[in-house]
Amino acid sequence: MRALTAHPTAGRGGGELPEDLLHDLPPEALRALDELWGGSDSIPPAALERLTPEVGPAPPAVARRGPPPRLQMSGAFDSGTNLLWQLLRANLGEESLGEVCPAKGEGHCWFWKHAPPRQLDYHVDRLRQDGSPVVLVAMVRSPLAHIAAWIKAPYNLAQCVHDSNWTDYHERPCDMHGYNEVPGLGGEDFSGPTGVWNRYTRGYDKYGGGKRPGVVGLVVEYERLVLEPEGVVREIADALGMKQRAPFQSIEAPAKAHGAPHGRAKAIKEIQQMRYLHREPMSNALARAGLCAHLDAAAMGRHAVPTMPHARSYADDCQRSNS
Numbered sequence: 001m002r003a004l005t006a007h008p009t010a011g012r013g014g015g016e017l018p019e020d021l022l023h024d025l026p027p028e029a030l031r032a033l034d035e036l037w038g039g040s041d042s043i044p045p046a047a048l049e050r051l052t053p054e055v056g057p058a059p060p061a062v063a064r065r066g067p068p069p070r071l072q073m074s075g076a077f078d079s080g081t082n083l084l085w086q087l088l089r090a091n092l093g094e095e096s097l098g099e100v101c102p103a104k105g106e107g108h109c110w111f112w113k114h115a116p117p118r119q120l121d122y123h124v125d126r127l128r129q130d131g132s133p134v135v136l137v138a139m140v141r142s143p144l145a146h147i148a149a150w151i152k153a154p155y156n157l158a159q160c161v162h163d164s165n166w167t168d169y170h171e172r173p174c175d176m177h178g179y180n181e182v183p184g185l186g187g188e189d190f191s192g193p194t195g196v197w198n199r200y201t202r203g204y205d206k207y208g209g210g211k212r213p214g215v216v217g218l219v220v221e222y223e224r225l226v227l228e229p230e231g232v233v234r235e236i237a238d239a240l241g242m243k244q245r246a247p248f249q250s251i252e253a254p255a256k257a258h259g260a261p262h263g264r265a266k267a268i269k270e271i272q273q274m275r276y277l278h279r280e281p282m283s284n285a286l287a288r289a290g291l292c293a294h295l296d297a298a299a300m301g302r303h304a305v306p307t308m309p310h311a312r313s314y315a316d317d318c319q320r321s322n323s
Contacts, residue, residue: 033263036251038270039080039141039222042153045106067132069216069240071100073107074120075139076200077157078149080222081113082106083251084139084232087225090249091233092242100135100240112180114156116188117203123182124207124215134215135239138204140303141222143197143295144288144317145276150193160193166281169290171195194294201299223305226267272307277317292318 028047035043075081085107088097101109111123127134141149154161160174171194177187190196207217216239225232230248237244250264270276281287300314 034266036083037226037263037267039078039083039149040153041077041082041155043082068099069133069135070110070127071135071240072109073113073137075113077114077155078153079139079141080225081139084225086251087229087233090251091244092237096242116176117199118188119182119185120203122185128214136207136215137218137220137236139220139222140201140204142314142317144282146197147193148276148282157196160190160196164192166287167284171294194291198296198299205302221303223271226271227306271305
């Protein structure tokens with residue numbers, strides 16, 4: 001396979017990106033880029049290594065007093081945590097990240113990044129016990145797009161997905177037991193895929209905006225990460241007291257200097273054109289209405305997609321589905 005390198009000026013702006021300049025990228029490279037920018041957790045680590053730039057030392061950290069912060073990434077499956085981790089690696093450097101996130105690889109850091117909400121408070125409280133500041137970066141995603149991603153690749157949510165009747169949707173009980181459980185807490189029970197999205201999102205929103213002492217909670221929309229990756233990385237770097245590389249390094253891997261990255265281009269179109277609403281089961285009005293009836297409207301209203309000229313609320317997916 002051709003060695004792939006990151007393009008130093010990519011990731012700025014969110015306009016249409018031409019796809020006809022990508023004919024010399026190997027098909028497996030395009031698939032890997034699509035998976036990464038599509039928020040998937042399924043891309044193999046070896047493929048990730050081929051898609052990301054060499055990451056050496058980062059610029060010196062901003063001077064600070066006291067112990068270094070502890071970075072923890074969190075997100076339900078297919079929320080974009082892999083993409084975020086690779087962007088941080090490319091722009092903050094392995095050495096700097098290793099000081100705040102000891103468990104390298106896919107960004108699990110101090111505990112399992114997919115830990116369900118009931119475990120989240122337990123883990124964060126343990127991280128704060130010695131007085132170290134915690135930077136919690138939690139990924140969320142527009143619910144109909146997120147559930148569509150789980151239908152494609154449910155991971156530990158297989159029971160939730162497979163037991164659902166999309167054209168006659170009801171919140172059937174499902175669980176996430178036996179996965180990185182905390183002694184004494186056990187697994188977690190949910191009310192269908194909508195219950196999973198509701199509880200994860202509400203659990204993360206509790207940490208946003210400095211609501212927990214000693215915790216800098218950054219709730220990042222997956223859509224914002226795709227459309228504005230440089231701004232997201234800068235916000236996290238500032239919270240960690242680190243300097244990011246200049247120029248910004250995106251994981252776009254064009255085959256030519258004037259090429260366009262297939263993965264991000266496709267992800268941008270998916271978000272801007274809401275393509276997930278035009279595929280089954282979301283293209284079915286009954287399925288959309290059933291799901292929307294069980295989604296937390298307040299949680300959807302707290303998050304938006306930074307499209308131009310006007311941002312689009314997560315709730316707009318349901319409003320559009322009912323029009």
